Amino acid sequence: MQRKIEVGILGATGMVGQSFIKFLQGHPWFELTWLGASDRSAGKKYRDAAQWHLGGETPANVADLVVQESKPGNAPKLVFSAMDASVATEIEQAFASAGHAVVSNSKNHRMDPDVPLLIPEINPDHLKLIPLQQAKRGWKGMIVTNPNCTTAVLAMALAPLKPFGITKIVMTSMQAISGAGYPGVPSMDIVANVIPYIGGEEEKVQQEPQKILGSFDGAQVTPLPAKLSAHCNRVPVVDGHTETISVELSAKPSETDLLAAFQNFSGVPQERRLPSAPPHPIIYMSQVNRPQPRKDVERERGMTVFVGRLRRCPVLDYKFVAMGHNTVRGAAGAAVLNAELMVSEGLLD
Numbered sequence: 001m002q003r004k005i006e007v008g009i010l011g012a013t014g015m016v017g018q019s020f021i022k023f024l025q026g027h028p029w030f031e032l033t034w035l036g037a038s039d040r041s042a043g044k045k046y047r048d049a050a051q052w053h054l055g056g057e058t059p060a061n062v063a064d065l066v067v068q069e070s071k072p073g074n075a076p077k078l079v080f081s082a083m084d085a086s087v088a089t090e091i092e093q094a095f096a097s098a099g100h101a102v103v104s105n106s107k108n109h110r111m112d113p114d115v116p117l118l119i120p121e122i123n124p125d126h127l128k129l130i131p132l133q134q135a136k137r138g139w140k141g142m143i144v145t146n147p148n149c150t151t152a153v154l155a156m157a158l159a160p161l162k163p164f165g166i167t168k169i170v171m172t173s174m175q176a177i178s179g180a181g182y183p184g185v186p187s188m189d190i191v192a193n194v195i196p197y198i199g200g201e202e203e204k205v206q207q208e209p210q211k212i213l214g215s216f217d218g219a220q221v222t223p224l225p226a227k228l229s230a231h232c233n234r235v236p237v238v239d240g241h242t243e244t245i246s247v248e249l250s251a252k253p254s255e256t257d258l259l260a261a262f263q264n265f266s267g268v269p270q271e272r273r274l275p276s277a278p279p280h281p282i283i284y285m286s287q288v289n290r291p292q293p294r295k296d297v298e299r300e301r302g303m304t305v306f307v308g309r310l311r312r313c314p315v316l317d318y319k320f321v322a323m324g325h326n327t328v329r330g331a332a333g334a335a336v337l338n339a340e341l342m343v344s345e346g347l348l349d
C-alpha cells in the first residue's frame with residue numbers, strides 16, 4: 001500500500017477503544033488520526049480524557065491527539081466504533097449517512113437484516129449486503145459489524161463443522177472479566193468465585209452464530225437452521241473466553257473427519273494475507289488439558305481460536321472445548337480484520 005489509510009475510533013476512551021488503539025499500533029495499512037468520545041471527553045487531549053488500562057503509558061501516537069465530538073464531518077472515511085450501546089444506534093447511522101464506513105463492535109446493528117455480521121474467514125460474501133443497505137437507507141457510507149465476543153469464539157469453532165450439517169449446539173462459557181469493560185465486575189463479586197449470569201449475553205449468543213453461519217442468496221441472509229442453547233458464566237480470568245461445546249451433526253462424520261476439518265480450516269483472509277489474519281485461524285491442541293486462557297490467549301496476537309478435547313458426546317454427537325481472546329478476536333482485532341477485508345474488496349475506494 002503506497003499511502004496509509006487514515007482511520008478514526010468512536011468510543012476511543014473506553015476499554016474496547018483502547019484495545020483498538022493497541023491493536024492498530026504499527027498497522028501496515030491504517031494510520032490512526034482521529035479519536036471521538038462523549039462531550040465529557042471532547043476537547044481534551046487523549047492522555048487527559050482517558051485513563052489508560054492496558055499496561056504501560058498511553059501510546060505516544062494518541063497521547064496528544066485532541067478527542068473530538070462524535071459527529072461526522074472532520075473524521076476520516078473509515079471509523080471503528082466502540083461506543084456505549086446506549087448511543088451507538090443513532091451516532092453510527094449518522095456517520096454512515098454522511099459517507100463514513102463504520103466498522104462497529106457494538107451490538108446495536110448486528111441483527112439488522114441489511115447489516116453484515118462479519119467474520120472474514122466464515123462469511124466474506126455477506127459484504128454483498130452493502131449495496132442493498134446503501135440503496136435501502138439512502139446512505140453513501142455503510143455499517144459493518146463484528147459479533148459479540150462469546151459468539152466470535154463459538155462461530156469460529158463451529159465454522160469447520162458446517163459442511164457436516166450442524167443441527168443442535170449446546171455451549172457453556174467461562175468468560176473473562178475484561179469482557180465487562182472497566183471497572184467491570186466488582187472484585188468482591190468475582191475473586192475466587194463464578195457468576196452464573198451475564199445480562200443479555202445468552203440472548204445474543206443464541207442468535208448471532210446462525211446469522212454468521214447463514215447463507216446469502218443475493219438478497220438476504222438465511223440463518224443456519226440450528227438450535228442453540230447457551231449458558232454464560234463470568235469467571236475470574238483476565239482475558240480469554242473458554243467455551244465447552246456439544247454438537248449434533250446430521251452427516252454423522254468420524255472423529256478423524258472433524259479433526260481434519262479443524263486443522264485445515266482457512267479462509268479469504270489467509271488467501272489474501274490480510275495483515276491481521278493469523279496463519280491458522282484455528283489451532284487444534286492435542287494435549288488433554290489445553291487450551292487454557294493463561295497459557296494460550298496471547299499466542300498469534302490473540303487472533304487464533306484454540307480448540308481441543310474433541311471426543312464423542314453421549315447426548316449429542318461430539319463435544320470439544322474452544323478458547324479465544326475476547327477483546328482481540330472478540331472485539332478490536334475482529335473489527336480491524338473486517339476493515340482489511342473491506343479494503344481488499346475495494347469497498348473503501
Ligand SMILES: NC(=O)c1ccc[n+]([C@@H]2O[C@H](COP(=O)([O-])OP(=O)(O)OC[C@H]3O[C@@H](n4cnc5c(N)ncnc54)[C@H](OP(=O)(O)O)[C@@H]3O)[C@@H](O)[C@H]2O)c1
Pocket residue numbers: 010011012013014015016017036037038039040041042070082083084085087088105106107148149178179180181182326327330331
Ligand atoms: N468490553 C468488551 O470486551 C466488549 C466486547 C465486545 C463488544 N463490546 C461492546 O463495545 C462497546 C464498548 O464497550 P467498552 O467495554 O469499551 O465500554 P466503555 O469502556 O464503557 O466505553 C464506552 C465508550 O463510549 C463513549 N461514549 C459514552 N457515551 C457517549 C456519547 N453520548 N457519545 C459518544 N461516545 C460516548 C465513552 O466515551 P467517554 O469516555 O467520553 O464517556 C467511551 O469511549 C459496547 O457497545 C460493548 O457492548 C465490548
